[in-house]
Amino acid sequence: MDFPELYDISDFPNWLEITPIEFGRSGENKYHIIRNNGVELILRTTDIGKYKRHRESAVFAQYIHTMLGLNMNLPIEVAACCNDTLAYTLYTWVEGVDADKRILNMHTPGQAKAGERAGELLKRIHSVAPPEEVLPWDKYYNEKIDEVLARFERYHLSFKGDSAAIAFINRNRSLLKDRPQTALHGDFRSGNLVFDSNGEYGVIDFDRWCWGDPYMDFQCIRRSCSVPFSRGQILGYFGGSVPMGFFPLMALYTAVDSIRNLCDAYPFGENAIASAKASAEKTAREYNNYDGMIPSWY
Numbered sequence: 001m002d003f004p005e006l007y008d009i010s011d012f013p014n015w016l017e018i019t020p021i022e023f024g025r026s027g028e029n030k031y032h033i034i035r036n037n038g039v040e041l042i043l044r045t046t047d048i049g050k051y052k053r054h055r056e057s058a059v060f061a062q063y064i065h066t067m068l069g070l071n072m073n074l075p076i077e078v079a080a081c082c083n084d085t086l087a088y089t090l091y092t093w094v095e096g097v098d099a100d101k102r103i104l105n106m107h108t109p110g111q112a113k114a115g116e117r118a119g120e121l122l123k124r125i126h127s128v129a130p131p132e133e134v135l136p137w138d139k140y141y142n143e144k145i146d147e148v149l150a151r152f153e154r155y156h157l158s159f160k161g162d163s164a165a166i167a168f169i170n171r172n173r174s175l176l177k178d179r180p181q182t183a184l185h186g187d188f189r190s191g192n193l194v195f196d197s198n199g200e201y202g203v204i205d206f207d208r209w210c211w212g213d214p215y216m217d218f219q220c221i222r223r224s225c226s227v228p229f230s231r232g233q234i235l236g237y238f239g240g241s242v243p244m245g246f247f248p249l250m251a252l253y254t255a256v257d258s259i260r261n262l263c264d265a266y267p268f269g270e271n272a273i274a275s276a277k278a279s280a281e282k283t284a285r286e287y288n289n290y291d292g293m294i295p296s297w298y
Contacts, residue, residue: 109228157273
């Protein structure tokens with residue numbers, strides 16, 4: 001397979017294999033690279049207009065690694081390619097076994113224990129404080145809500161329970177006031193974890209990172225591979241004692257994420273929309289059509 005858009009990347013002549021990574025709807029192209037010396041890398045490319053985001057993501061990843069020493073993708077180079085029409089970042093590859101596959105082969109207590117360990121890992125990520133100039137969380141996230149709901153309307157999308165979800169979001173915006181902020185992964189779930197040769201976690205795909213309410217990192221928890229893992233993640237994060245204020249905020253962030261996920265699917269056609277719609281409807285059912293704060297699976 002030929003990749004002319006990558007020819008002007010400085011390291012390109014050293015690449016023995018280039019394999020596109022087909023999953024995901026981030027709007028980026030991803031490639032698994034094997035250099036002629038056997039070293040594996042991951043390449044992300046996107047429109048040049050997102051160069052600043054690539055640069056910021058690389059700085060964030062390096063900062064998190066410096067602070068915590070996590071096994072994670074580390075930036076090697078951020079630059080432009082394809083005659084300056086694309087931005088790219090070259091990262092180290094995180095060696096390991098896909099966590100989804102490993103966890104689903106465990107018995108139920110093992111899945112729960114894996115979730116607890118993931119919750120403890122997430123707590124470590126949330127120990128990293130934001131810069132002083134970060135926007136107040138309610139201002140930042142209310143703008144994100146407005147953007148998501150505007151896209152949902154503009155795309156003429158719908159799902160069973162959408163009116164209840166939107167009403168739930170709007171009447172619970174006050175929960176965002178005075179929330180603490182930390183480093184966030186942005187898409188923390190079992191699919192973005194790997195097990196290394198020692199059985200320890202590696203973390204991948206920090207591309208949705210931001211500074212914000214740590215509870216927002218639970219927004220896609222049920223896109224993890226199993227209910228025992230998801231329950232375990234919550235219990236592991238809180239050391240077994242979940243505060244009362246957690247579930248209403250998780251419900252709010254989950255409702256927004258289900259609509260955002262559907263909007264993100266829109267450019268990818270009917271199959272992607274149908275999958276995201278089914279997920280949004282399942283989430284609505286789990287929250288009793290947003291008449292409750294604690295999901296039925298918990």
